[in-house]
Amino acid sequence: MTAAPLRLIQVGAGAMGRAWLRTIADNPDVELVALVDLNTAAAEQAAMEHDAAGIVITDSLEDAITRTAPDAVVDVTVPVAHSVVNITALRAGLPVLCEKPIAPTVADAREQARVAEETGLLLMTSQSRRYYRALSRFRDQIRALGAVGSVSTRFFKAPHFGGFREEMRHVLLVDMAIHAFDAVRYLTGSDPIAVVCVESNPPWSWFAHGANAVAVFEFEDGSTFTYDGSWCAPGDETSWNGSWFVSGEHGTATWDGDGDPVLTGSVELAHTPASGREEIAGALEDFVDAVRTGRTPDTEVHANIVSLAMVEAAVLSAEEGRRVLLAEVLGS
Numbered sequence: 270m271t272a273a274p275l276r277l278i279q280v281g282a283g284a285m286g287r288a289w290l291r292t293i294a295d296n297p298d299v300e301l302v303a304l305v306d307l308n309t310a311a312a313e314q315a316a317m318e319h320d321a322a323g324i325v326i327t328d329s330l331e332d333a334i335t336r337t338a339p340d341a342v343v344d345v346t347v348p349v350a351h352s353v354v355n356i357t358a359l360r361a362g363l364p365v366l367c368e369k370p371i372a373p374t375v376a377d378a379r380e381q382a383r384v385a386e387e388t389g390l391l392l393m394t395s396q397s398r399r400y401y402r403a404l405s406r407f408r409d410q411i412r413a414l415g416a417v418g419s420v421s422t423r424f425f426k427a428p429h430f431g432g433f434r435e436e437m438r439h440v441l442l443v444d445m446a447i448h449a450f451d452a453v454r455y456l457t458g459s460d461p462i463a464v465v466c467v468e469s470n471p472p473w474s475w476f477a478h479g480a481n482a483v484a485v486f487e488f489e490d491g492s493t494f495t496y497d498g499s500w501c502a503p504g505d506e507t508s509w510n511g512s513w514f515v516s517g518e519h520g521t522a523t524w525d526g527d528g529d530p531v532l533t534g535s536v537e538l539a540h541t542p543a544s545g546r547e548e549i550a551g552a553l554e555d556f557v558d559a560v561r562t563g564r565t566p567d568t569e570v571h572a573n574i575v576s577l578a579m580v581e582a583a584v585l586s587a588e589e590g591r592r593v594l595l596a597e598v599l600g601s
């Protein structure tokens with residue numbers, strides 16, 4: 270027997286909201302019943318462009334919930350609005366899939382985690398860059414290397430977004446680096462204990478603050494992770510996933526973030542083709558399965574807080590010019 274599609278309310282109809290509208294439309298396991306945005310004209314326009322003309326459009330999540338009897342909420346608003354949207358949905362009895370970062374601060378994320386515990390409902394972050402078949406292959410290769418000594422990621426891009434990113438502080442660390450920070454935990458299965466970070470903003474930067482950052486993390490397994498990135502780096506740009514190099518006991522594993530990862534050394538790995546949807550479509554598929562089965566996904570809010578804490582610890586280190594323990598920001 271096939272289950273009925275999950276009835277979804279999407280909150281946020283901006284740039285990423287449009288990508289979510291397409292993704293929801295492409296997945297037969299979900300059905301969009303309402304689109305909420307403070308800017309209802311933008312929501313109407315986005316709905317029309319994505320063949321979702323008959324759905325409820327409103328500027329109030331409460332109103333949408335009352336009018337549509339939904340099963341879940343997808344939150345694609347800006348990071349500062351995530352908390353109010355997610356908590357409203359959870360308190361109304363609805364599980365939530367929220368765009369990264371789940372919150373601008375660890376304290377804010379912990380409050381959301383507390384409400385998720387209280388309500389017993391799933392609050393999951395869409396860490397879309399976890400859902401790459403090449404990434405899961407890369408993880409298999411890293412596991413085959415034995416103990417990991419060091420991991421490094423270079424991320425060099427030159428996007429002109431306009432909007433909130435060009436005005437915010439710590440833009441690279443807060444808005445982008447979380448993808449790599451989260452990915453390294455997924456790849457190595459280890460968690461960080463401390464970080465030293467230096468931020469800068471090159472003279473030609475079109476961002477107000479922190480377009481460049483170098484962060485070195487120490488991990489609990491004794492390995493190090495170095496992130497070297499820039500968001501105003503025209504020229505030989507890396508992929509959006511960054512360029513990865515892992516040195517382990519039995520060799521190296523490298524990935525350019527686009528193609529197949531490469532394993533070099535005294536190890537062999539059988540090729541097992543991975544399946545499943547990629548990027549936000551993969552996150553949505555994972556969310557639907559978790560809601561239906563009660564399984565806890567890897568990016569459930571409690572686990573995701575460690576990735577967020579990596580960002581906050583790196584920001585604190587850059588601001589105060591010192592080594593910061595993750596425990597300081599996790600409050601543990």
Ligand SMILES: NC(=O)c1ccc[n+]([C@@H]2O[C@H](COP(=O)([O-])OP(=O)(O)OC[C@H]3O[C@@H](n4cnc5c(N)ncnc54)[C@H](O)[C@@H]3O)[C@@H](O)[C@H]2O)c1
Nearest residue numbers: 281282283284285286306307345346347348350368369397
């Ligand atoms: N996974 C990825 O690769 C990826 C890529 C880009 C953006 N994102 C994330 O997606 C989110 C949205 O980014 P964006 O680029 O679409 O931003 P955006 O500014 O283009 O759109 C955000 C929309 O949310 C609406 N909004 C804000 N507060 C609201 C509230 N309280 N209630 C209802 N609507 C509200 C705004 O009116 C706007 O239309 C961010 O968290 C961002 O980090 C993820």
